[in-house]
Amino acid sequence: MQFQRLRVVGFKSFVEPAEVLIEPGLTGVVGPNGCGKSNVLESLRWVMGANSAKAMRGQGMDDVIFAGASGRPPRNHAEVTLTIDNTAGRAPQPFTDAAVLQVTRRIDRGQGSTYRINGKEVRARDVQLLFADASTGANSPALVRQGQISELIAAKPHNRRRILEEAGGVAGLHTRRHEAELRLKAAETNLDRLDDIGRELESTLVRLRREARHAEKYKKISAEIRALQAALIWVRWNDARLAAAAAAEALAEADLAVAAGTAASTAATTRALAAQEALKPAREEDAVAAAVLHRATLERDRLDMAEQAAREELERLKGDLARLAADLEREAATAEDARVELARLDETLAAVHAEMAAAPRRSPALETALVAAERSRAAADTEVERLAALAAAVEARLAADATRRRDAAARLGRAEGALSAAEAERTALGPVATPELDAAQGALDAAQADLATARETLETAEAGRAELA
Structure with missing residues (x-):
C-alpha cells in the first residue's frame, strides 16, 4: 500500500x-x-x-x-x-x-x-x-518524531524487537495474535460462566423436581378437600332448608302477634291523644304562671338595683352633709374672728383719731399709725370678701344637695309605683301555690322591707339638712 x-x-x-x-x-x-x-x-x-x-x-x-x-x-x-x-x-x-x-x-x-x-x-x-x-x-518506529532517534538508540530490547518485527512485516500478526488472545480469554471466561450457570440450573432443576412432587401431592389433597367441602356444603344446605321451614312457621306466628300488637298500639295511641287534649289547659296555666314568675323576677331585680342606688345616694348625701357641717363651723369661726378683729380695729382707729385731735405734735407718727391701721382694715375687708365667697359656695352646694335629694325622692316614688304595680299583678294572679311564686313573694317582702328602711334613712337625712340650714 x-x-x-x-x-x-x-x-x-x-x-x-x-x-x-x-x-x-x-x-x-x-x-x-x-x-x-x-x-x-x-x-x-x-x-x-x-x-x-x-x-x-x-x-x-x-x-x-x-x-x-x-x-x-x-x-x-x-x-x-x-x-x-x-x-x-x-x-x-x-x-x-x-x-x-x-x-x-x-x-x-x-x-x-x-x-x-x-x-x-x-x-x-x-x-x-x-x-x-x-x-x-x-506508534510505528517508521514515523520519526522529534527526539525519537535518541530514544531508539537508548531503547530497551523489547522496543528493539518491536522495531525488527515491524521491519519484518509481522507486526500485524502480533496485533492479531494479541486480539485473538483477548478473544480466547473472553471465551474462557464465558465458558467458566457457563459452567457456573449449568451448576445453578442443576440445583434449580432439583428444586423444581421437588416442588413438582409437592404440587402433585397438593393436587391430590385439594381434590379430596373439594369432595369433603361439597359434602359439607350439602349437609349445611339441608340444615338451612329445614331451618328456613321452621323460620317460616315462626314468621307466620310473629305476624299474628304483630297484628295484635298493632291493634293494641292503635288503642294506646288514641288514649294518649285524648290525654294530651286534657293536658292543654294545664299547660296553658303553667305557661302563664311561668311568664308571671319571670316578670316578677325581672321586677324584683330592678327594685334591688334601685334600692342599691338609693342606698349609695344616701351614703353620699350623708358624707356631703357631714362635710358641709364642718365647712359651716369652720367658716362661722372664721367670720367670728373677722368680726372681733374689725371691732378691735375700729376701736384702735377711734383711739388714733382721738390722739390726733388731742396731740397735733404727734401727727407724723399718728399718720404713720393711721396708714398701718388702714392697711390692716383693707386686709380685714379682703378676708371678709373671701369668707362671703366661701359662704356663697356653701349655699351653691346646699342647692345641689337639694336637687339630688329631689332626684332621690323621684326615684323612690318610681320604685314605690313599681312595687304597687307588682303587688297589683300578684293580687290579680290569685293564690297560685307553686314553690317559685313562694320564693318570689319572699324576695318581694324583703325588697319592701329594704325600701322602708331606705325611706326612713332619707327622712332622717332631710331632717339633719333642715337643722343645718
Missing part, C-alpha cells in the same frame, strides 16, 4: 483545508520553526488511530481542533483524510478489492472521534489493524 495524499481540515493550525501530496520517492516539508511541520506528522499519526492526547502534545483529544486566533473564530470539528493506493491488493478483507482506500478520522468538540474507510463507518480497531498489516501505524 502506498500513501498518495493527506488532506487536513481544522486540525491544529490547519484552519483551512490543506492537502499534502506524497509522491513516489522522497517528499519533504521545509519551513521555519512554528510553521506546522510537526502538525503534518501528527495529523498522519492521528488518522492512523493514535489515541494518546499526550502524543499529540495536548491535554485532551479536543485540543487537536483549531482553537481560534485573533482574526479567526475557533472550529468545532477537525478532519483528516489519508488516501492510500491499494492496487496490489494488500489491504485486509473486506477492503482487498478496493484500488484506492480513503481513511478518514473526524472529531467533534465534546463528542469524540469517528472513523470511515471509503465512506463506511468502522471501528478504531479496524483502522489500526489495517495499518498494522502494512507494517506501519500511529
Whole structure:
C-alpha cells in the first residue's frame, strides 16, 4: 500500500483545508520553526488511530481542533483524510478489492472521534489493524518524531524487537495474535460462566423436581378437600332448608302477634291523644304562671338595683352633709374672728383719731399709725370678701344637695309605683301555690322591707339638712 495524499481540515493550525501530496520517492516539508511541520506528522499519526492526547502534545483529544486566533473564530470539528493506493491488493478483507482506500478520522468538540474507510463507518480497531498489516501505524518506529532517534538508540530490547518485527512485516500478526488472545480469554471466561450457570440450573432443576412432587401431592389433597367441602356444603344446605321451614312457621306466628300488637298500639295511641287534649289547659296555666314568675323576677331585680342606688345616694348625701357641717363651723369661726378683729380695729382707729385731735405734735407718727391701721382694715375687708365667697359656695352646694335629694325622692316614688304595680299583678294572679311564686313573694317582702328602711334613712337625712340650714 502506498500513501498518495493527506488532506487536513481544522486540525491544529490547519484552519483551512490543506492537502499534502506524497509522491513516489522522497517528499519533504521545509519551513521555519512554528510553521506546522510537526502538525503534518501528527495529523498522519492521528488518522492512523493514535489515541494518546499526550502524543499529540495536548491535554485532551479536543485540543487537536483549531482553537481560534485573533482574526479567526475557533472550529468545532477537525478532519483528516489519508488516501492510500491499494492496487496490489494488500489491504485486509473486506477492503482487498478496493484500488484506492480513503481513511478518514473526524472529531467533534465534546463528542469524540469517528472513523470511515471509503465512506463506511468502522471501528478504531479496524483502522489500526489495517495499518498494522502494512507494517506501519500511529506508534510505528517508521514515523520519526522529534527526539525519537535518541530514544531508539537508548531503547530497551523489547522496543528493539518491536522495531525488527515491524521491519519484518509481522507486526500485524502480533496485533492479531494479541486480539485473538483477548478473544480466547473472553471465551474462557464465558465458558467458566457457563459452567457456573449449568451448576445453578442443576440445583434449580432439583428444586423444581421437588416442588413438582409437592404440587402433585397438593393436587391430590385439594381434590379430596373439594369432595369433603361439597359434602359439607350439602349437609349445611339441608340444615338451612329445614331451618328456613321452621323460620317460616315462626314468621307466620310473629305476624299474628304483630297484628295484635298493632291493634293494641292503635288503642294506646288514641288514649294518649285524648290525654294530651286534657293536658292543654294545664299547660296553658303553667305557661302563664311561668311568664308571671319571670316578670316578677325581672321586677324584683330592678327594685334591688334601685334600692342599691338609693342606698349609695344616701351614703353620699350623708358624707356631703357631714362635710358641709364642718365647712359651716369652720367658716362661722372664721367670720367670728373677722368680726372681733374689725371691732378691735375700729376701736384702735377711734383711739388714733382721738390722739390726733388731742396731740397735733404727734401727727407724723399718728399718720404713720393711721396708714398701718388702714392697711390692716383693707386686709380685714379682703378676708371678709373671701369668707362671703366661701359662704356663697356653701349655699351653691346646699342647692345641689337639694336637687339630688329631689332626684332621690323621684326615684323612690318610681320604685314605690313599681312595687304597687307588682303587688297589683300578684293580687290579680290569685293564690297560685307553686314553690317559685313562694320564693318570689319572699324576695318581694324583703325588697319592701329594704325600701322602708331606705325611706326612713332619707327622712332622717332631710331632717339633719333642715337643722343645718
